[in-house]
Amino acid sequence: MAEYEDLLYELKGRVAVLTLNRPDRLNAWTGAMERSVKRAMAAAVADDNVRVIVLTGAGRGFCAGADMGLLQQIEARKGEERPGASEETFDFASGLGPDVSPHYGGRFGYLLQVKKPIIAAINGPAAGLGLVVALYADIRFAGSEAKFTTAFASRGLIAEHGVSWLLPQLVGPAHALDLLMSARKFMADEAERIGLVNRTFPQEKFMANVxxxxxxxxxxxxxxxxxxxxxxxxxxxxxxFDEALATADAEMQKSFASEDFKEGVTHFVEKRTPNFTGR
Known part of the structure; x- marks a missing residue:
């Protein structure tokens, strides 16, 4: 297994668990962590045994945002090229479904190109950049004691890394503007109510439920x-709508020719556990 800095990579059955690993700093985001997450995502995509990816944090936090040392470097360099961004490139194109790569660039857009579902398991505080990374997941679950804040406005910053597009998609413009402009802290129950997270689970059983x-x-x-x-x-x-419908019609025809369609019908008729191959 490859070594990752500021990140743990563990296989649990067919699930790859990526754990941000700076618990003493509430997993504050670093350049090394960013590079490790990207490499780990690429490894999970390449591993045919992996079907689902879970991203979570070590200790009592998910991610407290960018490490303050990085923010101080930006100030010292007067906003020049930011430290910490990953320069490694990986091909996340799967050839399955429509191509989304032209629409999602930047530092984290690749997460939306990963063909496997990404679950953000928000076990504790998620702030600033940490919250942004969670928004790039496909599904978000939160522990009942998790706290959230966009934080940007209280640092003199703006809605970064595509959050001005992603957040309104999830919660609507009014909630997005409230959370972004106020930079207020809010809890998991509100996050679930406004649609920021799919579901909350009791803290003591959180990871088991995820x-x-x-x-x-x-x-x-x-x-x-x-x-x-x-x-x-x-x-x-x-x-x-018509374009989305045309895409669905074309993809349906492809699915009819797939092994998984044949297995989907067969396991249902035979009343047994499915054995899907992904082909």
């Missing part, structure tokens, strides 16, 4: 179907 859900995806549904659906959903904001 892993149960991840295992359900990994073991009971077609990885090919998930990859195509993910691409459809992230492509749809740039399509008209």
């Amino acid at each position: 892993m149960d859900y991840a295992a359900m995806l990994a073991e009971t549904v077609s990885p090919r179907s998930m990859a195509v659906m993910k691409a459809q959903i992230w492509k749809a904001p740039f399509q008209s």
